[in-house]
Amino acid sequence: MHFQPKSYEKIRQLIDKGVDIRNPATLDIGDEVNIDRISKEGVTIYPGCRIYGSKTVISSGCKLGYEAPVTIEDCQLGSKVVLKGGFFSKSVFLEKANMGMGAHVREGCLLEEEACGAHCVGLKQTILFPFVTLGSLINLCDCLMAGGTSRSNHSEVGSSYIHFNFTPDADKTTPSLLGDVPRGVMLNQSPIFLGGQGGMIGPLRIGYGNVVAAGSILRHDYPQNNQLIFDTPRSNGVRNFVPAAYPHLQHLLENNFLYLANLLALEAWYKNVRKTFFETQEFGTFLYTGAMDVLSLARNERLKRLRIMAQKAALPSPNLNPELSTVRQAFHEHIEKIEIVLSETMPADATEQDRESFLSSFAQSGGNGRKPYIETIQNLSPDVSAKGGKWLQGIVDYYCQRIATVISSLSLFRTI
Numbered sequence: 086m087h088f089q090p091k092s093y094e095k096i097r098q099l100i101d102k103g104v105d106i107r108n109p110a111t112l113d114i115g116d117e118v119n120i121d122r123i124s125k126e127g128v129t130i131y132p133g134c135r136i137y138g139s140k141t142v143i144s145s146g147c148k149l150g151y152e153a154p155v156t157i158e159d160c161q162l163g164s165k166v167v168l169k170g171g172f173f174s175k176s177v178f179l180e181k182a183n184m185g186m187g188a189h190v191r192e193g194c195l196l197e198e199e200a201c202g203a204h205c206v207g208l209k210q211t212i213l214f215p216f217v218t219l220g221s222l223i224n225l226c227d228c229l230m231a232g233g234t235s236r237s238n239h240s241e242v243g244s245s246y247i248h249f250n251f252t253p254d255a256d257k258t259t260p261s262l263l264g265d266v267p268r269g270v271m272l273n274q275s276p277i278f279l280g281g282q283g284g285m286i287g288p289l290r291i292g293y294g295n296v297v298a299a300g301s302i303l304r305h306d307y308p309q310n311n312q313l314i315f316d317t318p319r320s321n322g323v324r325n326f327v328p329a330a331y332p333h334l335q336h337l338l339e340n341n342f343l344y345l346a347n348l349l350a351l352e353a354w355y356k357n358v359r360k361t362f363f364e365t366q367e368f369g370t371f372l373y374t375g376a377m378d379v380l381s382l383a384r385n386e387r388l389k390r391l392r393i394m395a396q397k398a399a400l401p402s403p404n405l406n407p408e409l410s411t412v413r414q415a416f417h418e419h420i421e422k423i424e425i426v427l428s429e430t431m432p433a434d435a436t437e438q439d440r441e442s443f444l445s446s447f448a449q450s451g452g453n454g455r456k457p458y459i460e461t462i463q464n465l466s467p468d469v470s471a472k473g474g475k476w477l478q479g480i481v482d483y484y485c486q487r488i489a490t491v492i493s494s495l496s497l498f499r500t501i
Contacts, residue, residue, distance in 0.1 A: 231269025
């Protein structure tokens with residue numbers, strides 16, 4: 086009896102519509118996959134690939150598995166995305182994003198236009214703005230990275246870099262903000278360079294134009310711009326380890342709340358600006374929905390991690406100074422109010438004037454979705470970009486100020 090795999094019919098239909106499948110017998114497609122969301126224009130699927138998930142979208146010009154088999158699960162791929170080998174789940178890849186062999190991209194990732202990584206890159210809950218480039222052998226989970234103006238002037242992470250995002254207390258309240266949303270979306274900021282064989286211990290903040298020397302392990306914020314950073318290693322030493330002591334809790338909370346506020350600003354950017362551009366693309370509605378789902382997932386992940394840590398902070402810990410005890414208690418008592426603030430819709434009048442001023446100027450500058458998104462943003466005048474940055478920064482400031490009001494006793498955001 087001749088055996089036919091369950092996915093045979095879907096594979097046959099894809100071949101009939103023009104998809105280039107190099108070895109159909111090695112391809113596995115889940116029953117739940119909607120082949121109407123796989124383009125017939127220029128899609129190439131190399132041997133050994135697996136395509137799963139009812140939400141999966143593969144746009145024109147995509148290439149899967151050239152260097153090694155690719156597994157995708159509920160991912161949305163924009164046009165000309167190249168995934169050369171690895172595992173990709175519940176993430177969004179916009180036009181010309183690409184990843185090398187051995188990639189492991191888990192849920193909650195958004196790689197915008199031409200963001201890319203070489204071989205053996207691990208990502209989860211990570212957002213890369215256009216052109217951001219990752220070297221090889223990198224683990225960069227729980228980050229947002231911006232910076233750069235073009236494919237030839239981009240932020241870069243050197244090979245063998247690690248973002249340390251899991252603590253000895255099993256916490257992941259460690260998101261790092263490399264650049265920011267209000268300026269980063271304008272594609273007019275100096276690139277950030279993180280030298281290879283290095284790392285950072287989240288949650289940290291890094292300013293634009295900063296160059297971090299190879300081999301440095303960052304343990305401090307560097308929010309200033311255009312710095313050459315050498316973070317010297319700590320001297321040898323041994324001390325008692327106190328579980329869940331959280332000696333720098335206030336700093337940790339500030340960076341987490343600032344990260345969340347930036348996510349909310351990015352959501353506003355997608356709703357008010359990017360949506361129009363998606364509507365002109367093949368499968369654009371699905372790409373937009375996927376991106377918004379990722380941003381929602383990112384916000385929920387950060388709140389979940391804060392909630393878990395708040396429970397630990399409520400537990401008694403020996404030898405705490407009174408000031409730290411006050412911070413811990415206030416954080417635990419107000420976590421539910423903080424969640425409400427970060428889940429609420431901002432009042433229309435909070436940034437309406439700045440938003441309308443930018444959107445009006447943006448429309449006059451050709452921001453109607455007829456030209457490609459990247460080209461449109463790159464051609465904005467400094468005045469229009471400044472208006473957009475002011476509007477988005479207003480969103481960030483609003484949520485930070487609301488949280489600071491909720492925990493007024495902690496004097497949060499003194500450095501923002």
